[in-house]
Amino acid sequence: MKRWICLLIVLLLAIFVVAEKISIIANAIKGGKNTQVVEWFEKFLPDIEKELGIQVELIQTGIKDEDFKARIVLDIKGGGGADILWIDGFWVPEFAEAGYLRPIDDILETVPAWKYYYDSMKAMGSYKGKTYLVPASTDVRMIYYNKELFKKAGIPLPWQPKNWEDIIKTARIIKEKLPGVIPLQINAGTEMGEATTMQGFFMVLLGAGGNLYDWETGKWIVNSSALRDTLNFYKQIYVDEKLGDAELQVSPGAREKTFDLFRQEKIAMYVEGTWMYTSVLNPNNPSWGFPDRDERIGWAAMPGRGKPGDPEFVSISGGTGFAVNPNTKNPKLVAEVLKRILYVEPQLSYFTLKPFVSPRSDLADSCWTVNKDRFIAETSRVLVKYTTFRPAFPVYPEISFQAQLLTERVVTKQMTVEQALKEFATEVTHIVGKQNVIEKP
Amino acid sequence: MQKKYLIGKKAVVLLLIPALILISVFLIFPAIWVLKLGMTNETLTGIKAREPDFVGFENFSRVFSDRFFYNALKISLLFVFGSAIVGQAGLGMILALLTYRRSRRLKTIVQSIVILAWIIPEVVVAYLWIAFLDKDFGTLNVTLSWLGFEKINWFYNHPILTIVLFNTWRGTAYSMLLFSAALETIPPSYLETADIIGTTSWRKFKDIVLPNIKGYIFTDFILITLWTFNVFTPYLLTGGGPSFKTELLPIYIYRNAFKYFKIGYGSAISTIVLLINLLLAIFYITLSRRKKT
Numbered sequence: 252m253k254r255w256i257c258l259l260i261v262l263l264l265a266i267f268v269v270a271e272k273i274s275i276i277a278n279a280i281k282g283g284k285n286t287q288v289v290e291w292f293e294k295f296l297p298d299i300e301k302e303l304g305i306q307v308e309l310i311q312t313g314i315k316d317e318d319f320k321a322r323i324v325l326d327i328k329g330g331g332g333a334d335i336l337w338i339d340g341f342w343v344p345e346f347a348e349a350g351y352l353r354p355i356d357d358i359l360e361t362v363p364a365w366k367y368y369y370d371s372m373k374a375m376g377s378y379k380g381k382t383y384l385v386p387a388s389t390d391v392r393m394i395y396y397n398k399e400l401f402k403k404a405g406i407p408l409p410w411q412p413k414n415w416e417d418i419i420k421t422a423r424i425i426k427e428k429l430p431g432v433i434p435l436q437i438n439a440g441t442e443m444g445e446a447t448t449m450q451g452f453f454m455v456l457l458g459a460g461g462n463l464y465d466w467e468t469g470k471w472i473v474n475s476s477a478l479r480d481t482l483n484f485y486k487q488i489y490v491d492e493k494l495g496d497a498e499l500q501v502s503p504g505a506r507e508k509t510f511d512l513f514r515q516e517k518i519a520m521y522v523e524g525t526w527m528y529t530s531v532l533n534p535n536n537p538s539w540g541f542p543d544r545d546e547r548i549g550w551a552a553m554p555g556r557g558k559p560g561d562p563e564f565v566s567i568s569g570g571t572g573f574a575v576n577p578n579t580k581n582p583k584l585v586a587e588v589l590k591r592i593l594y595v596e597p598q599l600s601y602f603t604l605k606p607f608v609s610p611r612s613d614l615a616d617s618c619w620t621v622n623k624d625r626f627i628a629e630t631s632r633v634l635v636k637y638t639t640f641r642p643a644f645p646v647y648p649e650i651s652f653q654a655q656l657l658t659e660r661v662v663t664k665q666m667t668v669e670q671a672l673k674e675f676a677t678e679v680t681h682i683v684g685k686q687n688v689i690e691k692p
Numbered sequence: 693m694q695k696k697y698l699i700g701k702k703a704v705v706l707l708l709i710p711a712l713i714l715i716s717v718f719l720i721f722p723a724i725w726v727l728k729l730g731m732t733n734e735t736l737t738g739i740k741a742r743e744p745d746f747v748g749f750e751n752f753s754r755v756f757s758d759r760f761f762y763n764a765l766k767i768s769l770l771f772v773f774g775s776a777i778v779g780q781a782g783l784g785m786i787l788a789l790l791t792y793r794r795s796r797r798l799k800t801i802v803q804s805i806v807i808l809a810w811i812i813p814e815v816v817v818a819y820l821w822i823a824f825l826d827k828d829f830g831t832l833n834v835t836l837s838w839l840g841f842e843k844i845n846w847f848y849n850h851p852i853l854t855i856v857l858f859n860t861w862r863g864t865a866y867s868m869l870l871f872s873a874a875l876e877t878i879p880p881s882y883l884e885t886a887d888i889i890g891t892t893s894w895r896k897f898k899d900i901v902l903p904n905i906k907g908y909i910f911t912d913f914i915l916i917t918l919w920t921f922n923v924f925t926p927y928l929l930t931g932g933g934p935s936f937k938t939e940l941l942p943i944y945i946y947r948n949a950f951k952y953f954k955i956g957y958g959s960a961i962s963t964i965v966l967l968i969n970l971l972l973a974i975f976y977i978t979l980s981r982r983k984k985t
Contacts, residue, residue: 321950324736342737349741442933498848501934502827645738652952663935 271581272306273588276323276333280313282537285530287605288337295597303587315506317444327351327576334579335589340375340384340570341445345645347378353577354381358586364593364611372610375640376572385593388607389570390525391634392454393550394418395532400519401549404428409549414557415458415484418520422494425519433496435488436509436521439658440500447500448651449569449641450523452658455481457565457639458555463650464642465691471650471683473676475691480556482661482668489662497662514539522553524569528626529606545626552633566638570610608635646683653678723966730960736953744956751960761961763936764944768921770852771859771940776920779860781912784867789897792875793883803868810865818928821858847930851937855926862925867912874908875901910980917972922965941965 275292279285292309300307310333312319320342326332328351338346346352359365359382368386376384398408404425412418422434438451456462461477464470472478489497499505499512510531512518521527532548534540541547555561573592579585591597598614601607606624608631609615615631641647657675660666666674680688699707730751734744755761787806791799809817824831827845837843846854882900891899924942926932932939932947939947945965949958 317951321736321953324953325950328736328741345737348739349735349737351737351741440935442931498845498934502845502848503822503929503931503933649952659935665935 271584272308273335273581273584274308274310274333275335275337275588276310276312276326277337278312278314278316278319279337280311284313285605286536287530287533287601291597291601291604294600295591299588299591302591303584305584307588315444316446324349324351327578330578332576332578334576334581334585336574336576337387337571338384338574339445340386340572341641341643341647343376343383343574344378344643345648346574347381347383348645350577352383353575353579353582354383355385355575356382358575358582358589359385361586362590362593364595364613367611367613369610369612371640372570375570375643376574378643384572384574385589386570386572386610389568389610390608391566391568391630391638392450392522392524392553393566393630393634394553395513395521395523395527396549396551397513397516397519398547398549400425400429400432400516404519409551411551412554414554414561416557417554419487419492419494422488422520423492426492426494429519431517433499433512433518434494434520436495436499436513436518437485437488438500438506438509438522439485439489439495439497439655439662440505441652441655441659442501442503442505444655445648445651446506447655447658449567452481452654453567453641454522454553454565455484457567458553458561459484459558460555460561461691462642463654464644465689466642468689470687470689471679472691473679473688474672477691478657478672478675479668482657482671484556485658485661486668490664495662497664500662501659510539514541525608525627525630533605535604550626550630552637562637564634564637566634568608568638568640572610649682650679653682723963726959726962726966729956730963732956734956736950736955738953740956741953747956751957752964754957755961755964760936760939760944764939764941767852767937767939768941771856771926772917772920774852774856775859775863776916777913779856780863780867780916780920781909783860783864784869784912785871787864787868788871788875789901791872799872803865803872806868807865809861810863814925815928817862818925821929825854848934851930851934855929855938858926858929859920859923863916863920867916870908870912871905874905878904907980910976914973914976914980917976918969921969921972941968 277285277288277292279288281289289309289311296307296309312322314322316339320339323332323336323338324346336352343352362385365385372386372389373382375389376382376386394412396410401408401410405428406421406424410421412421418435425432425434437455438447440447443451453463456477459477459480461472461475461481463472465472488495489500499508502508509518509521513521513532523531528544528548528550530536531539532541532544534542534544552564553566554564573589575582575585575589595613595617599617602609602614602624606627608627641651653675656678657671660671660674661668676688676690731746731748732744733740733747733751735741787802791802812820822830825833825846827833827843827847830846832846833843844850878901882904883896886896886900922942923940924946926938926940927943927946930938932943941961942965945958945961948954948961
């Protein structure tokens with residue numbers, strides 16, 4: 252008996268030693284967050300394994316983005332981690348500076364699809380002249396609304412606000428006609444992390460013609476009338492008129508809670524990205540999916556403030572992609588796996604599971620002609636021309652946290668708009684230095 | 693009079709060596725390391741992850757001008773006072789006194805229930821409390837609304853009270869056990885004599901029980917104060933929120949070091965917390981020494 256066990260152990264060890272293994276980590280878990288990603292990998296990874304004669308392991312996580320980032324950072328700093336990292340594109344600068352990503356220009360030379368990627372997307376994945384990330388998908392941002400609730404409140408469909416005032420008027424009607432329904436969810440506070448900066452704060456700030464970073468002078472903006480108006484908008488929604496639920500923004504697990512409430516049809520309007528529609532509300536999503544999503548959920552472009560000179564509509568884009576761990580023992584094998592993930596066929600099968608705005612031209616054409624995903628086609632057509640990117644500098648996450656604090660302090664009434672702005676200016680100046688900040692009229 | 697020792701001095705030193713090595717490796721060395729890290733501007737990402745600079749005491753002076761530090765310190769002190777001193781020690785004492793000189797069975801039942809709260813894994817406990825207190829689906833609020841009361845968002849409206857109650861519930865067992873054991877050391881004749889002359893319960897407590905178990909109370913205070921000061925579990929309940937209202941010092945350190953990746957800054961705060969711990973320990977020890985003499 253003992254001998255058999257010994258033999259078994261030796262055999263098992265032999266398998267571990269012989270079969271080479273490549274691991275991929277993604278913030279996805281079957282049946283939960285980004286379940287479609289796991290389903291997609293399950294579909295085609297066996298083929299890659301067979302073809303290359305190796306093991307490919309998908310490490311599932313499905314946690315808050317901030318926690319996922321911490322995990323990856325600690326993995327790499329500790330000398331380990333998965334070979335292929337499916338990460339957010341805006342982490343690239345700080346990761347690259349820390350030496351946490353392997354430049355992949357050599358790998359990309361062997362990837363036929365690389366020539367189809369749009370320049371703006373290539374820029375998202377590169378830092379200081381080197382490429383670190385192959386963009387997997389990009390997105391745009393908009394306002395989702397629940398058509399049933401709108402009908403009940405007597406708001407004519409299709410709905411398209413022209414300025415902030417339109418949004419507020421609609422929210423007022425919903426508040427009056429449908430008690431118990433939160434009229435508007437626009438992310439605020441530090442609990443939601445980057446989701447506050449990206450889906451909430453930036454969407455408002457851009458609408459007032461503002462930004463966090465002045466591209467002309469290369470300085471961070473610590474005070475401007477756009478910033479002030481952004482905060483006043485938040486104040487009007489969460490404090491003055493209570494058209495949003497301030498408590499919700501700062502409660503633990505706030506983001507998931509808002510998804511729950513949207514699913515229960517207790518939120519009428521929700522400012523979010525493409526991902527919301529294709530993943531969270533996806534009919535296949537067991538937690539938050541709407542079986543009749545296409546009939547029930549509408550979307551509108553997010554309008555600007557409405558003063559002369561303000562942008563008509565706004566959107567901001569981010570994206571995720573594949574990066575390579577510098578600790579990987581076998582970059583050649585990683586290149587082979589990566590190459591196969593980026594073949595048109597797996598990409599199209601991913602598109603059918605979880606449609607996305609494509610970062611590459613060959614796919615963009617086939618997506619819209621072959622698959623005809625109406626949502627992606629329409630949102631891309633309307634919004635891509637308005638969209639912009641975050642100022643991707645290593646220091647951005649710290650500034651972003653200060654922006655989240657700004658909204659939090661205002662919506663929870665801890666500070667007035669002026670106090671919060673003053674605090675913001677002090678902190679940002681401290682982070683980047685006096686010579687790198689600017690005040691705008 | 694010459695004292696007789698069981699073993700020689702050399703043997704004592706020899707036997708202490710393994711313990712000293714363990715303490716150095718797992719306590720003294722990390723403490724020095726943290727102090728060293730605290731004097732750099734090391735981060736987990738960005739250029740400072742690769743090439744951190746030595747910044748001396750800059751981090752420390754920043755901590756002392758950081759409003760979040762004072763917020764965390766204030767909440768930690770409230771938390772320690774509320775949940776350890778008043779909550780755990782107070783409730784522990786009451787439970788110990790209530791079961792003192794009562795039937796064995798009553799004592800076993802009460803102790804089992806209290807200890808149960810103490811031995812369940814932290815994550816499970818946190819989950820149970822969320823399930824109990826949540827605004828929408830929590831058992832307490834569902835029950836309240838059945839009874840016709842308004843639902844209460846405990847985590848939002850009473851954040852500190854929530855974690856104080858939670859930690860009292862969680863950790864009372866230790867104080868209760870310690871006090872129960874301490875009460876057993878009082879010679880029964882003292883209380884029996886008091887019974888015969890018809891002393892009130894309060895006088896019995898004040899003049900007989902308290903002086904006899906004073907030493908144990910100090911030990912209890914030292915231990916639970918330090919434990920509570922460093923406890924992290926409330927993070928699982930509230931994440932430090934809403935809006936930093938339950939951000940205890942350990943959570944504040946965690947947020948800076950592992951959420952915002954400022955390892956150097958986090959280490960500086962850790963060093964300060966370490967010093968606060970030492971001060972607390974010294975405070976209690978001198979207090980208990982003074983009582984003895």
